[in-house]
Amino acid sequence: MTTTDAAPDEALRSLLLSRIRDVPDYPKPGVVFKDITPLLADPTAFNALVDALAALAARHGADKVVGLEARGFILAAPAAARAGLGFVPVRKAGKLPGATLAQAYELEYGTAEIEVHQDAFAVGDRVLVIDDVLATGGTAEASLQLLRRTGAQIAGVAVLLELGFLGGRARLGPALGGAPLEALIAV
Ligand SMILES: O=P(O)(O)OC[C@H]1O[C@H](OP(=O)(O)OP(=O)(O)O)[C@H](O)[C@@H]1O
Ligand SMILES: Nc1ncnc2[nH]cnc12
Numbered sequence: 001m002t003t004t005d006a007a008p009d010e011a012l013r014s015l016l017l018s019r020i021r022d023v024p025d026y027p028k029p030g031v032v033f034k035d036i037t038p039l040l041a042d043p044t045a046f047n048a049l050v051d052a053l054a055a056l057a058a059r060h061g062a063d064k065v066v067g068l069e070a071r072g073f074i075l076a077a078p079a080a081a082r083a084g085l086g087f088v089p090v091r092k093a094g095k096l097p098g099a100t101l102a103q104a105y106e107l108e109y110g111t112a113e114i115e116v117h118q119d120a121f122a123v124g125d126r127v128l129v130i131d132d133v134l135a136t137g138g139t140a141e142a143s144l145q146l147l148r149r150t151g152a153q154i155a156g157v158a159v160l161l162e163l164g165f166l167g168g169r170a171r172l173g174p175a176l177g178g179a180p181l182e183a184l185i186a187v
Contacts, residue, residue, distance in 0.1 A: 053079035062128035076130035105142030137168030
């Protein structure tokens with residue numbers, strides 16, 4: 001199944017998928033955790049992933065790349081640098097030193113609050129939001145709501161892996177407001 005606006009080739013998808021490990025019953029019973037650490041440890045796969053994400057930033061005309069703490073940082077920061085763009089962290093509450101805006105949200109396995117610096121963007125900046133996994137969509141939805149409050153425009157959301165059975169794409173629709181959601185892999 002392909003759910004991307006511009007699907008990467010099958011070889012890339014296969015490579016990426018082969019480096020993601022299923023961990024049953026983590027962090028709680030019934031959740032199958034998608035562990036990306038084998039992918040990060042493989043320089044060929046990691047480099048290909050960073051290339052693909054940087055290409056999406058260029059394709060969607062992003063001025064800045066936003067990463068969602070913590071695993072999103074690992075993907076978004078190198079993608080921003082490769083695309084020649086600045087990186088902005090959206091952090092869990094209480095970690096940013098400057099004046100912030102905050103947004104609460106629900107996870108597949110808990111609740112959380114995220115923050116961004118109020119002055120992270122110039123007026124009208126187009127931002128590509130990058131994360132590793134789209135599950136229920138709560139994190140990405142909250143990040144879009146938060147980012148819009150800064151005055152940023154949403155260029156799109158890009159994730160490595162979409163867990164389609166959790167319905168995140170549908171939940172995210174209103175917050176996307178027509179911006180693209182790119183999933184390099186969907187299961
Ligand atoms: O679509 P959702 O249901 O919101 O779930 C996806 C989010 O959950 C994970 O983050 P988590 O909060 O577990 O934190 P981490 O990146 O710090 O490990 C993942 O990295 C996404 O950010
Ligand atoms: N099943 C899952 N695996 C990895 N990260 C997640 N974030 C939310 N659900 C997840």
